[in-house]
Amino acid sequence: MKTLYTFSLLAVSLLLVACGSDSSQESDSANAVSMVPLDRSKRPDPGPAPASSFPEYETIKTKEGLTLYIIESDRQPTVTYRLLFRSGGLFDGEKTGLADFVASMLDKGVEGKTAFELASEIDFIGASLSSGSVTDSLSVSVSGLSKYKEQLLDILVSVVRTPTFPEEELEKLKQRTISNLISERTEPDALVDKLRRKLVYGDNGYGAFMTEESVASITRDDLVAFHREHFIPNNGSLAIVGDVDGSADRSLVEERLGDWKSGQLPAQPKITIPTIDKRAVHLMDRADSVQSTLRIVQTSVPRSNPDTPELKVVMSVLGGGFSGRMFQNLREDKGYTYGAGSYAASAAKVGAIISYSDVRNEVTADAIGEIFHELDRIRDEPIPEAELEMHKKYLAGNYMLSLERPTTIAQKVLEIDIYGLAPDYYQTYVAQLMSVTPELAKELANKYILPQESVIAVVGKREEIGDSLEQLGEVTIYNDKLERQN
Amino acid sequence: MKSIPFRNLLALVGLAAPWGAFAESPNIEFVEYDLPNGLHVILHENSDAPVVSSYVLYHVGSKDERPDRTGFAHFFEHLMFEGSENIQRGQIDKLISGAGGNLNASTSFDRTDYYINLPSNELELALWIESERLMHAVIDETGVETQREVVKEERRSRYENQPYGSIMENMAGAVFAGTPYAWTPIGSAQYIDEAMIEEFREFYKKWYVPNNATLSIAGDIDIEATKRLVERYFGEIPRGPEPERTEMEWDLSAPVTAKRAEEPMTPLPATVHIWRAPVLTDKDAEAMDLLMNILAIGKSSRMYRRLIDTERAAVNSAAFSWLQEKAGLVAAYAFGNRGVTIEQLDLLIEEEVQKLIDEGVTERELQKALNQKESEIASSVGTMSSRAQSLAYYHQWYGDASRVNNELEAYLKVTREDLQRVAKTYLVKEKRNTLHYPVPEQ
Numbered sequence: 055m056k057t058l059y060t061f062s063l064l065a066v067s068l069l070l071v072a073c074g075s076d077s078s079q080e081s082d083s084a085n086a087v088s089m090v091p092l093d094r095s096k097r098p099d100p101g102p103a104p105a106s107s108f109p110e111y112e113t114i115k116t117k118e119g120l121t122l123y124i125i126e127s128d129r130q131p132t133v134t135y136r137l138l139f140r141s142g143g144l145f146d147g148e149k150t151g152l153a154d155f156v157a158s159m160l161d162k163g164v165e166g167k168t169a170f171e172l173a174s175e176i177d178f179i180g181a182s183l184s185s186g187s188v189t190d191s192l193s194v195s196v197s198g199l200s201k202y203k204e205q206l207l208d209i210l211v212s213v214v215r216t217p218t219f220p221e222e223e224l225e226k227l228k229q230r231t232i233s234n235l236i237s238e239r240t241e242p243d244a245l246v247d248k249l250r251r252k253l254v255y256g257d258n259g260y261g262a263f264m265t266e267e268s269v270a271s272i273t274r275d276d277l278v279a280f281h282r283e284h285f286i287p288n289n290g291s292l293a294i295v296g297d298v299d300g301s302a303d304r305s306l307v308e309e310r311l312g313d314w315k316s317g318q319l320p321a322q323p324k325i326t327i328p329t330i331d332k333r334a335v336h337l338m339d340r341a342d343s344v345q346s347t348l349r350i351v352q353t354s355v356p357r358s359n360p361d362t363p364e365l366k367v368v369m370s371v372l373g374g375g376f377s378g379r380m381f382q383n384l385r386e387d388k389g390y391t392y393g394a395g396s397y398a399a400s401a402a403k404v405g406a407i408i409s410y411s412d413v414r415n416e417v418t419a420d421a422i423g424e425i426f427h428e429l430d431r432i433r434d435e436p437i438p439e440a441e442l443e444m445h446k447k448y449l450a451g452n453y454m455l456s457l458e459r460p461t462t463i464a465q466k467v468l469e470i471d472i473y474g475l476a477p478d479y480y481q482t483y484v485a486q487l488m489s490v491t492p493e494l495a496k497e498l499a500n501k502y503i504l505p506q507e508s509v510i511a512v513v514g515k516r517e518e519i520g521d522s523l524e525q526l527g528e529v530t531i532y533n534d535k536l537e538r539q540n
Numbered sequence: 541m542k543s544i545p546f547r548n549l550l551a552l553v554g555l556a557a558p559w560g561a562f563a564e565s566p567n568i569e570f571v572e573y574d575l576p577n578g579l580h581v582i583l584h585e586n587s588d589a590p591v592v593s594s595y596v597l598y599h600v601g602s603k604d605e606r607p608d609r610t611g612f613a614h615f616f617e618h619l620m621f622e623g624s625e626n627i628q629r630g631q632i633d634k635l636i637s638g639a640g641g642n643l644n645a646s647t648s649f650d651r652t653d654y655y656i657n658l659p660s661n662e663l664e665l666a667l668w669i670e671s672e673r674l675m676h677a678v679i680d681e682t683g684v685e686t687q688r689e690v691v692k693e694e695r696r697s698r699y700e701n702q703p704y705g706s707i708m709e710n711m712a713g714a715v716f717a718g719t720p721y722a723w724t725p726i727g728s729a730q731y732i733d734e735a736m737i738e739e740f741r742e743f744y745k746k747w748y749v750p751n752n753a754t755l756s757i758a759g760d761i762d763i764e765a766t767k768r769l770v771e772r773y774f775g776e777i778p779r780g781p782e783p784e785r786t787e788m789e790w791d792l793s794a795p796v797t798a799k800r801a802e803e804p805m806t807p808l809p810a811t812v813h814i815w816r817a818p819v820l821t822d823k824d825a826e827a828m829d830l831l832m833n834i835l836a837i838g839k840s841s842r843m844y845r846r847l848i849d850t851e852r853a854a855v856n857s858a859a860f861s862w863l864q865e866k867a868g869l870v871a872a873y874a875f876g877n878r879g880v881t882i883e884q885l886d887l888l889i890e891e892e893v894q895k896l897i898d899e900g901v902t903e904r905e906l907q908k909a910l911n912q913k914e915s916e917i918a919s920s921v922g923t924m925s926s927r928a929q930s931l932a933y934y935h936q937w938y939g940d941a942s943r944v945n946n947e948l949e950a951y952l953k954v955t956r957e958d959l960q961r962v963a964k965t966y967l968v969k970e971k972r973n974t975l976h977y978p979v980p981e982q
Contacts, residue, residue: 092772092773092776094625094626094668094672095626097635097665097668098664098665098667098668099664100639100659100661100662100664100665101660101661101662101663101664102661103659103661104590104659104660104661104760105590106590106659127588129588129922130918130919130921130922131918132915132918132919132922161839169839169849170839170840170845170849173838173839173840173844174840176838176839176840177837177838177839177840177841177908177912178840178904178907178908178911179911179915180908180911180912180913180914180915180916181915182915197919198915199914199915199918226849226852229852229877230848230855230877232878233808233855233875233876233877233878234855236807236808236878237703237807237808237855237875239807240703240805240806240807241702241703242701242702341804342804342805343701344696344700344701345693345696345697345700345701347701375633375637375642376633376637376643377633377634377637377638382630385690386630386686387686389685389686389687389688389689389690389693390689390693391690391693391697392690392691392693392694392696392697392698393697412693412696412697412701413693414692414693414696443638444634444637444638445637447637447638447639447640448637448638448640450640451639451640451641451658451659452640452641452642454590454591454640454659455591455640455641455642455657455658455659457589458588458589458591458923458924459922459923460922
């Protein structure tokens with residue numbers, strides 16, 4: 055229903071299966087019922103719920119303080135090493151984009167090798183290397199066939215420990231980054247996300263975005279200093295995922311990283327968050343828009359907040375998936391949009407509650423009205439029991455389905471470290487979801503969903519939507535660099 | 541900076557050599573059969589996790605549409621979520637959500653597919669929903685009217701409101717001109733508005749028949765029990781007439797086109813070179829795929845090295861093959877850095893392609909491309925959803941679901957000579973179409 059393939063992906067294939075078949079034919083339900091005619095008018099009854107728990111994994115702390123997680127799965131003959139540092143854009147300081155540049159420069163030259171030589175080695179074994187930075191973390195991942203696992207680890211070690219940050223490569227990256235910034239000034243989603251972050255988070259690592267000036271200010275010395283301070287074992291967690299052998303691979307990693315010395319952890323920057331006390335509209339005027347790209351957004355609690363799983367249930371009712379209220383109202387009832395929803399985006403130090411949609415110009419104000427109607431309704435009216443049950447099961451079931459992928463398990467385990475979650479967070483997660491009653495849901499909705507403290511961010515065509523937006527609150531206009539124009 | 545164990549990195553170069561020697565043979569076991577009504581069924585059992593994925597592929601896509609009813613197959617995909625005689629309007633999503641699962645669907649040139657992922661104890665729910673949709677979906681005015689608006693918004697979101705959003709339509713329009721691949725699955729809003737509800741019902745009757753569908757199920761299932769359930773839910777659905785398909789000729793030497801897409805939102809200069817290519821199952825398909833990999837996959841690839849790294853001309857570049865059931869194209873594109881001209885980008889791509897034609901590729905490049913392919917294949921079927929989908933894909937297009945296990949062999953047969961021959965046959969300048977996105981004057 056909802057997606058259209060852009061390029062039909064060559065669905066490639068294969069893999070080893072260990073078929074642990076339980077083909078015992080004991081009284082399976084199909085057998086039992088096949089004698090009676092099928093009653094198509096009723097939903098079939100489910101079988102007994104399968105047992106499911108968070109998969110087991112091994113945790114090791116090395117003597118230099120690196121946390122190692124080993125998650126074994128022989129479903130396919132591949133290995134992923136994913137190393138996360140508690141670093142990222144939060145530590146950019148004045149030079150917004152610095153952490154991002156450090157991450158992007160890791161494979162642009164390592165001790166003894168140029169960027170091209172390194173790329174040739176990676177490509178030759180069909181491996182992939184990716185590195186990136188978000189506000190709360192900086193990650194490096196290397197994946198490939200498990201028969202090359204030692205080489206994959208060596209690649210990881212070289213880019214993490216001995217990047218050379220050549221000046222010439224830095225210049226090239228700056229040029230491409232500036233081109234990307236120019237491109238983003240025409241992309242509605244990129245624009246609206248920068249705008250809403252700036253509005254609710256302000257001018258810190260969560261809200262600031264790269265500009266041509268901030269990019270120009272980054273020097274090689276900055277990269278070297280950032281790398282020296284942040285890339286220390288006691289600041290990181292390494293997940294080894296896939297077709298590995300726990301003890302052998304643990305020794306391998308300890309051997310390769312044995313001389314990596316711990317250091318002093320970087321100081322945590324203090325951040326201040328702006329206060330929002332009245333409903334206002336912030337419009338980036340995009341003259342050729344045929345849709346308004348909308349975000350209704352407020353600040354909220356960080357990920358480590360103890361109510362996070364329970365709040366997820368409330369957010370799912372409000373705007374999760376195809377059965378959430380935003381989708382049902384704005385799309386299935388009104389036909390305003392292709393997609394609509396709400397979610398809690400929670401980070402290490404702060405969070406946000408965001409509702410989103412893209413709607414045709416003429417219904418912009420009406421769509422915003424419907425979004426606020428749903429924000430108010432979930433606070434004012436109890437959620438019907440059946441609707442609440444559906445969303446609890448939706449979240450719990452899809453959580454279980456997501457654990458089919460070992461890389462997802464790794465991602466979740468690493469999040470415990472990045473966000474400072476309780477060690478048993480994922481063991482108790484489903485029970486917390488299932489504990490939500492209509493009373494608790496209403497209480498949480500009133501505590502966390504705050505329409506009066508929400509702002510409206512819009513990327514759209516002022517000429518066609520400006521007047522209707524004036525009815526909703528004071529309108530501030532921005533240009534494509536998101537600089538205020540009034 | 542600290543020293544690291546270097547020897548292993550250096551050893552890399554020597555290691556990956558003798559090919560085939562240790563390429564692993566995958567082994568996805570499955571059973572397949574036809575129901576008497578023609579529905580093709582593929583079942584794969586794996587009990588690693590308590591999940592089950594159902595995947596239904598209908599052999600109908602946008603190329604099966606009339607030129608004055610484009611967008612029909614995709615529009616119909618939306619209608620299939622409305623309801624059936626036994627499932628009330630709007631309940632399909634909710635049934636799956638409430639069972640802890642997820643679902644979606646997509647439409648391409650050649651097929652429409654529907655998938656449902658669920659905890660394994662809910663297999664029967666998926667069979668019920670999919671059989672209801674095939675047997676007696678309900679197509680009423682309310683659903684049609686709402687989805688008309690939704691699909692127009694989808695078109696705006698994905699294409700009209702995005703820079704370069706017309707790129708796919710322009711590529712298909714240029715290279716597939718004169719064939720039913722000339723329009724893309726999203727189609728034209730105008731035709732969806734013009735269509736009468738009776739036409740949607742006719743479309744359903746013609747294409748949504750069991751003998752035009754493949755049902756593929758993978759996960760923690762019992763094969764024999766699942767066979768009985770499939771029979772129970774799908775067995776009573778009557779076979780339909782074989783859908784009549786429009787014949788089409790695929791002329792690899794059609795005249796070329798050049799288009800300048802003057803669009804107000806274009807941020808950076810871009811060029812796309814497009815050539816007609818063989819169909820998906822052609823003997824040259826694997827060679828073409830590898831050739832595109834050598835050109836543009838990875839930071840050591842020829843186009844990355846030349847356009848992005850050495851010449852600093854492009855911010856992004858790629859090449860890919862896009863082979864369909866009855867037509868195909870390959871394309872190479874570049875998005876230029878600020879200040880670079882389209883002519884510079886054109887020249888650089890042209891030179892890189894010409895080198896493939898004149899000099900072919902090195903043995904090492906072929907090995908690299910094969911290693912990348914092996915890795916790609918190994919990484920692509922880790923989930924039950926991807927397995928169900930791949931099995932149906934290989935059955936539908938190659939008539940051979942077991943290709944899921946031996947596709948790599950087809951690639952291993954490709955030689956350097958094949959690669960150069962394919963470059964010479966398809967990628968010459970005389971057969972090249974161009975598509976330009978200039979940055980508008982301020």
